[in-house]
Amino acid sequence: MKYEAIVLGVSAGGLKALTTLFTNIKDSFKIPILLVQHMHAGSDDYLARYLASICKLTVKEADEKEKIKNRTVYIAPANYHLMIEDDKTLSLTIDQKVNYSRPSIDVLFESAVDAYNDKLIGIILTGANDDGARGMEQIKKAGGLTIIQNPKTAEVPSMPEAVTKRIKPDHILELEAIAKLLNSITI
Amino acid sequence: MSSINENIEIICLLEGIYQKYGYDFRNYSQASVRRRLKLKLNSSNLPSYSAMLHKVLYEKDFFDSLLLDLTINVTEMFRDPTFYKALRSDIVPILKTYPHIKIWHAGCSTGEEVYSMAILLEEEGLLKRSLIYATDINELVLAKAKEGIFPLEKIKEYTTNYQRAGGTESFAEYYTASYDAVIMKKRLKDKIVFSQHNLATDGIFTEAHLIVCRNVLIYFNKELQNKVLGLFKDSLIRKGVLALGSKETIKFSNYANDFIELVGKEKIYGKIR
Numbered sequence A: 001m002k003y004e005a006i007v008l009g010v011s012a013g014g015l016k017a018l019t020t021l022f023t024n025i026k027d028s029f030k031i032p033i034l035l036v037q038h039m040h041a042g043s044d045d046y047l048a049r050y051l052a053s054i055c056k057l058t059v060k061e062a063d064e065k066e067k068i069k070n071r072t073v074y075i076a077p078a079n080y081h082l083m084i085e086d087d088k089t090l091s092l093t094i095d096q097k098v099n100y101s102r103p104s105i106d107v108l109f110e111s112a113v114d115a116y117n118d119k120l121i122g123i124i125l126t127g128a129n130d131d132g133a134r135g136m137e138q139i140k141k142a143g144g145l146t147i148i149q150n151p152k153t154a155e156v157p158s159m160p161e162a163v164t165k166r167i168k169p170d171h172i173l174e175l176e177a178i179a180k181l182l183n184s185i186t187i
Numbered sequence B: 001m002s003s004i005n006e007n008i009e010i011i012c013l014l015e016g017i018y019q020k021y022g023y024d025f026r027n028y029s030q031a032s033v034r035r036r037l038k039l040k041l042n043s044s045n046l047p048s049y050s051a052m053l054h055k056v057l058y059e060k061d062f063f064d065s066l067l068l069d070l071t072i073n074v075t076e077m078f079r080d081p082t083f084y085k086a087l088r089s090d091i092v093p094i095l096k097t098y099p100h101i102k103i104w105h106a107g108c109s110t111g112e113e114v115y116s117m118a119i120l121l122e123e124e125g126l127l128k129r130s131l132i133y134a135t136d137i138n139e140l141v142l143a144k145a146k147e148g149i150f151p152l153e154k155i156k157e158y159t160t161n162y163q164r165a166g167g168t169e170s171f172a173e174y175y176t177a178s179y180d181a182v183i184m185k186k187r188l189k190d191k192i193v194f195s196q197h198n199l200a201t202d203g204i205f206t207e208a209h210l211i212v213c214r215n216v217l218i219y220f221n222k223e224l225q226n227k228v229l230g231l232f233k234d235s236l237i238r239k240g241v242l243a244l245g246s247k248e249t250i251k252f253s254n255y256a257n258d259f260i261e262l263v264g265k266e267k268i269y270g271k272i273r
Ligand SMILES: C[S@@+](CC[C@H](N)C(=O)[O-])C[C@H]1O[C@@H](n2cnc3c(N)ncnc32)[C@H](O)[C@@H]1O
Pocket: A094, B071, B072, B073, B074, B075, B076, B079, B106, B107, B108, B109, B110, B113, B135, B136, B137, B138, B141, B197, B198, B199, B200, B201, B213, B214, B215, B216, B219, B245
């Protein structure tokens, strides 16, 4: 009912974490998911093809000016920042790296807050830096829902830990439990 | 969170910039402009966008620095090597059929892309009969482009890009290194004319065989994208070639039917008529 979009940030250890998460998300999951996985500048759309093969949702690399649709996962392409416009279309930019990253999780999350206000869920999974922590703070401030992977069991704990240094996340969970929680949220 | 009031203030700020200085950012992608303005607001310790508007109107220096922040000048040499490979294999043969070749790089930033093109043309034996026009809205980056001086620390990355792009020589052929910088060779510079041109407000710049405009349209909204694509269509000769950035497309624009895909994956299009 309440939530209209999910933004998801993940870095080192991401492939395994995303595999667990997406194999546990139910086939009928409706809310659009926008995903930043840190990757090398030259990477192709492997991640999109892989995730599409393990779940029933539509998974694709984000296209410029594309309208956000339900039941779809949008992945920030390598070497571009992904942003959300107020009219719920996607923008790509080649602005300077943020937190040494392009795409940057903070850039996506902060624009998502502008577009969705409190109707947003932010999730940070395993990773070796602190990208996403500022974005999560903004989501919390705006009244959205904040979820992190339990740093104790994350492959690389720094990224979810960095979130806890700024805010008290609404949920600190294992990957399976994150999927379960998301499955229980209907729109 | 962006409130309605804040959005109105931003609209007024952009309108003020346009009225006072003629730079039109009103049809740029909102999220990106807002992010730039937010960073500027924080770094300049201003209480609001209305306060920023006042400063913009009365302090030219402040406007100049804001202008730099609003135009993103990130670029590199042989960015997307596969794009240059495709130029070599699929577009150079077309260019070879012309006695004189005019190329327009729109939104050339500090020139890395333009020098990459000049190098490619030289290796294909086309530089002598080519003239490259390179334009940008931002005079400061143009001045840098004209100098053709780039930081030495980037050269390793550029050399890798160059090789992946199908370069046939040693990349060091094209520059002279001194201290912590490299200067591009004069014979490349001699074939490039740099000038200021604003895609949002100015008209046709030149008649071209090839227009390269990469990673500029992503910063524009649909309306401005359409306008600029129309400008490119009118500036190209019959069967001229248009090359966009790897995430830009003509497909969903008003001009989709005026072009065919020459190398679809690399966003290289040919004008039909
Ligand atoms: C991100 S850079 C791209 C540079 C290069 N083409 C590349 O792909 O690496 C975008 C450039 O477009 C320029 N630009 C922005 N708005 C423009 C306009 N209205 N007219 C001309 N150039 C513009 C900026 O100043 C900047 O140098």
